[in-house]
Amino acid sequence: MSVYCTSCGTRRTEPAKYCTQCEAGFEESRPTRSTEAPTSYGQGWYVGATVVLAVVVTLAIVGLNAMITRSVNGLIEDSSATGSGALGYKIDSNGYVVPAEGNPTTEEAPAFTPSPSEYETTEPTVEPTPEPEPTPTPEPTLGNELxxxxxxxxxxxxxxxxxxxxxxxxxxxxxxxxxxxxxxxxxxxxxxxxxxxxxxxxxxxxxxxxxxxxxxxxxxxxxxxxxxxxxxxxxxxxxxxxxxxxxxxxxxxxxxxxxxxxxxxxxxxxxxxxxx
The missing domain is CATH 3.10.450.50 (Nuclear Transport Factor 2; Chain: A,)
Structure with missing residues (x-):
C-alpha cells in the first residue's frame, strides 16, 4: 500500500483510503521505497522559492538605491568643493531629490539687462537742427575799373x-x-x-x-x-x-x-x- 499520495505527495494517514489533501485514492500496491518522498514536493516548495526570490530582488533594489544615493551625494560634494555649484540638489532619506541647503538656485536671480553690442542696432541720437542765422543781404558787386x-x-x-x-x-x-x-x-x-x-x-x-x-x-x-x-x-x-x-x-x-x-x-x- 502507498505511503504517499501519488497526485500531490501528501503522506497517507493510516488507515485512510483517500488523500486528505487532494482526495485522490491511494493505490493498494506494495511500495518500492517507503522511506523516500516522491519527486514532487507540492505547493509548499513553490511558495518557498517565491519568497526567497522576492527577498533577493528587494535586497538588490535597496543596494542599488544606496549606490545611486552615494554617487549623487558624492557628485554634489565634489561640486561644492570646487565652488562650481552646478547641481545644488541632494537625495533625502526617502530617496527623493531635493534642493541642498543654501541652494543658490532657490533664490531669486537678479534681472539681467544685456548691454548693446557692436552687432545690435540702436537708434541714432538726433540732435536738433539749429535755426539758421539770417544772412545779411550782400551789397551788389557792380562796377569795374572805370x-x-x-x-x-x-x-x-x-x-x-x-x-x-x-x-x-x-x-x-x-x-x-x-x-x-x-x-x-x-x-x-x-x-x-x-x-x-x-x-x-x-x-x-x-x-x-x-x-x-x-x-x-x-x-x-x-x-x-x-x-x-x-x-x-x-x-x-x-x-x-x-x-x-x-x-x-x-x-x-x-x-x-x-x-x-x-x-x-x-x-x-x-x-x-x-x-x-
Whole structure:
C-alpha cells in the first residue's frame, strides 16, 4: 500500500483510503521505497522559492538605491568643493531629490539687462537742427575799373544796365571811338555832336573815376543817373583852360533795361564842374 499520495505527495494517514489533501485514492500496491518522498514536493516548495526570490530582488533594489544615493551625494560634494555649484540638489532619506541647503538656485536671480553690442542696432541720437542765422543781404558787386556805383544806387533794378551803358560810353571817349560813342545815344542826343566836333573836343581827353551816385525818375518817366567823374586834358581842350576837372553831370536815360540809351538833356539843365 502507498505511503504517499501519488497526485500531490501528501503522506497517507493510516488507515485512510483517500488523500486528505487532494482526495485522490491511494493505490493498494506494495511500495518500492517507503522511506523516500516522491519527486514532487507540492505547493509548499513553490511558495518557498517565491519568497526567497522576492527577498533577493528587494535586497538588490535597496543596494542599488544606496549606490545611486552615494554617487549623487558624492557628485554634489565634489561640486561644492570646487565652488562650481552646478547641481545644488541632494537625495533625502526617502530617496527623493531635493534642493541642498543654501541652494543658490532657490533664490531669486537678479534681472539681467544685456548691454548693446557692436552687432545690435540702436537708434541714432538726433540732435536738433539749429535755426539758421539770417544772412545779411550782400551789397551788389557792380562796377569795374572805370565805372563804379554808390551802394544806394546799386539797389535800383536798372543799376547793372546803367553801369554797362556808361562804361561803354566813357571808354569810347577815351578811345576816340566816334561810332561807339554815337551808338550809346538816342538820335536826338547823337545829333548834338558831329564826328569832327567829337574829334576836336575830345582829342586829348581821358575820363576816370566815373561814379554813378544816384538813380531816380524824372517827371516825363526817364531815368536820371547822377554821375561824377574826373577828366584830364590839354589846357586848350579843357573848360577855362583846366587840365584836370571834376565833373558832376546828369545823364537822362531813355528806354527800358537792358536797352537803355543816353537821351538829350532838357534845355534848362546845366552840368557843373570844378578844377582838380
Amino acid at each position: 565805372v563804379s556805383i554808390a551802394p544806394e544806387a546799386a539797389q535800383d533794378p536798372a543799376a547793372s544796365a546803367v553801369v554797362d551803358l556808361l562804361t561803354t560810353y566813357y571808354k569810347a571817349i577815351n578811345d576816340h571811338d566816334y561810332p561807339t560813342y554815337q551808338a550809346q545815344q538816342t538820335r536826338a542826343a547823337s545829333a548834338l555832336l558831329t564826328r569832327s566836333e567829337f574829334a576836336t573836343g575830345f582829342r586829348s581827353t581821358v575820363n576816370s573815376d566815373v561814379v554813378i551816385q544816384s538813380l531816380s525818375r524824372t517827371d516825363d518817366g526817364r531815368l536820371l543817373a547822377g554821375v561824377t567823374f574826373t577828366s584830364t586834358q590839354n589846357a586848350a581842350d579843357g573848360p577855362k583852360q583846366q587840365t584836370c576837372t571834376h565833373w558832376s553831370v546828369g545823364k537822362f536815360l531813355k528806354g527800358q533795361s537792358p536797352t537803355l540809351l543816353i537821351d538829350k538833356a532838357p534845355k534848362s539843365y546845366k552840368a557843373t564842374f570844378d578844377p582838380c
